Amino acid sequence: MDINTIHRSAKARFRGACRVCPVCNGTICAGEVPGMGGLGTGAAFRHNIQALAECRLNLRTVHSVKKPDLACRILGLDLALPVIGAAIGGIALNMNGAMAEAEYTAAIISGCRQAGTIGMTGDGPVPVVFDAGLDAIGREDGWGIPVIKPRDTDKxxxxxxxxxxxxxxxxxxxxxxxxxxxxxxxxxxxxxxTIQELAYIKNHTPIPFIVKGIMTPDDAEACWQAGVDAIVVSNHGGRALDHTPGTAEVLPYVAEAVKGKMTVLVDGGIRSGTDVLKMLALGADAVLLGRPLAIAAVGGGADGVAFVLNKYKAELSAAMILTGTAGLSDVPVEILW
Ligand SMILES: Cc1cc2nc3c(=O)[nH]c(=O)nc-3n(C[C@H](O)[C@H](O)[C@H](O)COP(=O)(O)O)c2cc1C
Known part of the structure; x- marks a missing residue:
């Protein structure tokens, strides 16, 4: 298996719903929602990419970091790398039938597990989206995290x-x-x-609660006050609100407000292991990967997902060696130029 084969196969299966561009940057697919693009002008998606591109790393090689440690512990889960599969719901509904929902969620959940990490599944207007995710998670001994839409609190x-x-x-x-x-x-x-509704959900559920889609320090602080266990700094891959900043731009401010008090995850525009390291230096504990894994799942199934995650792992390891970063528990901001 190689990346070109995965991409060729994904392109054929998407039949135009995703062009599988050499760089997945939201330019060609701007406004394609449903589809893989960003909402409206597509600016929020592109800002995610631009914000990471503008963030540069200091190349340092006079040190003793020869074998960096990529393992991390997130919400009590031991992961081989700080990259989690993001929830992408409705592939069957929105992507020219590129893949059945059950086949897609199984590829993400199994592929993430194969690579030593964990995947998330989505939710949507028809029950099959949430149910397929839960089925896939159940079949992998519960090793997956479902993400529920902000429905009625009791639901x-x-x-x-x-x-x-x-x-x-x-x-x-x-x-x-x-x-x-x-x-x-x-x-x-x-x-x-509201904070009270978040607290209600937290207090009536038996497992850790992650709120995904936080873009300001105030909202992060409110989540913390409500007892939420983790937040994902995210603009939904540029699909929620046009013209938001890139997540890498807001992450340092959000992290300053709540880092150490709760788990801080981030996603949006991460396209390499080097981008992962940048996000950790900006204050994240781990990242979520969306479209690159969706393309891998459609093009190569669970093996494709594991292949891409291992590629990110190798890139992250190289970037850690070349910045003198020994481990991931507290990546210093000083590795950024
Ligand atoms: C087609 C598509 C469907 C998505 N569906 C969901 C979903 O059901 N639930 C959710 O929490 N996020 C959903 N997302 C957002 C992703 O979880 C993630 O935040 C985003 O893709 C990250 O940006 P990236 O794709 O640039 O990595 C979706 C994204 C796309 C592109």
Whole structure:
């Protein structure tokens, strides 16, 4: 298996729904939602890419870091690398039938496990999206994290309990889907949540609670006050609100507010192991990878997902050696130029 074969196969299966560009940067697919693009002008997606591109690393080689340690512990889970598979729901519905939902979620969940990490699954207006994710997680002994839309709080509690029963070690809620019309149109209203509602969800669910889609220090602080276990700094890959900044731009401010008090994850525009290291230096404990793994799953199934994660692992290891970074528990900001 190699990356070109995975990409060729994905391109054929997507039949134009994703062009599988040499660099996945949101330019050609701007406005393609449904599809793989960013919403509206596509600016928020592109800002994710640009923000990381503008962040540079100091090349340092006079030191003793010959074998960096890539292992990390996130929400009590031991991972071989600080890269988690992001939730991507509705592949079957939105991508020219590139892959059935069950086949897709199984590829993500199994591929992540194969590479020594964990994957997330999504939610959508039809039950098959959430259910396929939970099935895939159940089949991998509970090794996966379902992410629930910001539905009615009691519905979230009900779905989170199902996740716990399937063995999931945590569940998420993508709060940035608060204005998703296709959910509301399907009679499943979504909306923003108050601190009290977040606390209610936290207090009525038995596993750690991750809130995904936080872009300001104030919202991060509110999550912490509500007792949330982890946040994902994310703009939903540029698919929630046009013209947000890139996640790498806001991450340092969010991390300053809550780092050390709760787990800080980030996603958006990460396209290499080098980008992973940048995000950790900016304050993240680990990252989520979206489109690159979706393309890998469609092009190469679980093996494709594991292949791409191992590629990121090798790139991260090289970047750690070349910046003198021995481990991941507290990557110093000084590695950035
Ligand atoms: C087609 C598509 C579907 C998505 N579906 C979901 C979803 O169901 N739940 C969720 O939390 N995030 C969803 N996301 C957002 C991703 O989890 C993630 O935040 C984003 O893709 C990260 O940016 P990246 O693709 O540049 O890595 C989706 C993203 C895409 C592109």
């Amino acid at each position: 979230i509690v009900e779905l989170a309990k199902q996740a716990a029963a399937a063995g999931a070690p945590a569940f998420g809620m993508d709060i940035d889907a608060a204005a998703l019309v296709n959910m509301t149109n399907a009679g499943q209203p979504v909306g923003p949540k």
